[in-house]
Amino acid sequence: MYDTPFRAERDVSAKDTKIAAREVQVYYGDTHAIKDVSVDILDKTVTAFIGPSGCGKSTFLRCINRMNDTIDIARIEGLIEIDGEDIYDRRVDPVQLRAKVGMVFQKPNPFPKSIYDNVAYGPKIHGLAKNKAELDEIVEKALRRGAIWDEVKDRLDAPGTGLSGGQQQRLCIARAVATEPEVLLMDEPCSALDPIATGQVEELIDELRQDYSVVIVTHSMQQAARVSQKTAFFHLGNLVEYGDTDKIFTNPQDSRTESYITGRIG
């Protein structure tokens, strides 16, 4: 692959736990999709979930902001805490949770509205802006964070769907950060992008780490190695190995992890 201009720092010892999962089970009808997953995800860190297709990494990601609630047959057991609060507690409104845990999807999915409205929508429904000026400020800040401001500042009224794939994905990231989340979930955010757009998004992910706990699902091990500090390897619904990215890729403890990263299973 190509060389990345940045090198993710590996010192994560002093970070707090942001998301704590304990013995999480997910069932889709009769299928046991996630088995006994326990993991601590740190704040201000990029955590990568890797594993072969169908291993449950996306399913687990979607548990963290309760997107699985929208699937009728999905059933979740176990405990997931964010900042020490159980997100599956009866008092939790998933809407409030999702304002705190933003999500970026595999396929760029901007609303078929203007670029401005795409970003402004979240802050509007959460009442983050008192007036138009404040909203403008939030939108600009989010677009700058999404590293797309310079490309779209002159055409904020243009439809978001008219941008290129890479721009759309960065718009979606801007939309996700506009609601001031604390955790950012990314489900294979670069799978629909070309290498150049992928590079831009990866650079962006590394910057976002300063403010958020970023969890990224990826099929590309090179990507996991480039952007993440922590890596979790999933296989057949199990969390096989979780640790510092350096360690996972250079000195995996489990034979399955080793087989996967060397390309023997997948």
Add this chain to the structure above:
Amino acid sequence: MSDAANPASPAASNNGARSIHTVDARTKKRNASEKRFKYYGIAAIATGVFFLVVLLGSILWNGVSAFQQTYLEVPVYLDPERLDRENPSSATTFTYNPLIAEAVWERAQELGFGDEFEDEGGMSPLISASAAAIIRDRVIANPDLIGETIDVRILAGSRVDGYLKGRVDRDSASRDRNIDVAHLELVDAMQENGSIRKVFNWDFITGTDASESRAEQAGIGVAMLGSFFMMLVVLGLSLPIGVATSIYLEEFAPKNKFTDLIEVNISNLAAVPSIVFGILGLAVFIQFMHLPQSAPLVGGLVLTLMTLPTIIISTRASLQSVPPSIRAAALGVGASKMQSVFHHVLPLALPGILTGTIIGLAQALGETAPLLLIGMVGYIATNYPDGIASGFLDPNSAMPAQIYEWAKRADPAYYERAWGGIIILLVFLFAMNAIAILLRRRFERRW
């Protein structure tokens, strides 16, 4: 160039391999069947187009003449001796009839007719029975006309109208007690002289229904109003109920046996014959709820029942066509279910919903069977509704029911009116479908 000199030539390299320059039997067969299938398709479309042309052609052929009406143009002297200027409504149409007949008689004598008819009484087959009432209304509106000779258009009788349109000829007139061949001679002379003319028939479009013997006066206007008020009821009820039902079923309802049952029932309701809805309306709205008979309100309610499944099915289809990624995106930024539906899904589904609604309305507009059962048919459409409430509640007819009613009547003049009514109905249906297509073109979003 020989093959030996050029070993790269195709002929040389094709030694023993399958040639793609000769079509093998299997490919030939496949191509032939493909071609055959294409011809079947073209034949099917050609048949369809042929029947469509025949249908539209026969409708126009039979119906266009309804848009012209024959009038006599002779000056009528409003004799002050017989009409009271102070109290113009005291004179009935019996007073006016001779005035008109005399005016026509005078013109007939000017043209050299006379012996055949004895006196002005012989003129009555030329004049519509409604002509006196039309002139009387005009005099009542403006009593100063009394004592003057006015140039007025006198509605001609339906036989005269038929003669000018080719429906009546000398042969049929000789067997007709209502008109003689001599009258037709007079009509010919008057037409040459300019006293009988066909003009565009606004009264057919705006007018009221008329009795069996006055086909020349009948119009579809009141029935059009009846249809209009019914469509208001249908639109006002079926759009909100249908859209709300669809949104609930599609976006909120859990998928279980009960909602499955509802779904199956909605699909089945769409296929229920409309007369069943008619008898349901008769039983529930009229016999049980005692709503007024023959009223557009009841007609609208019945047609609402009929239109709902259509609207629900098309609305659900357009909600389903909104990509799930839009819903995920909305939920992902923390929108509630309702916000995601109303801010994102519904606007994208709107063109489809509107199209479905308009098509449902068009269907309801052309529906006759249920109206027969709730009494929205018959000789009732003779008065314009006065005001909104009476528009909904007073007995009225509807366009298709009026057409059915005309088609039943004996006078061939009504046959022509029925076809004319069909043209008007089709114009409305085409207009509604055109609006549906425009809406779809205009608001369709791509993502």
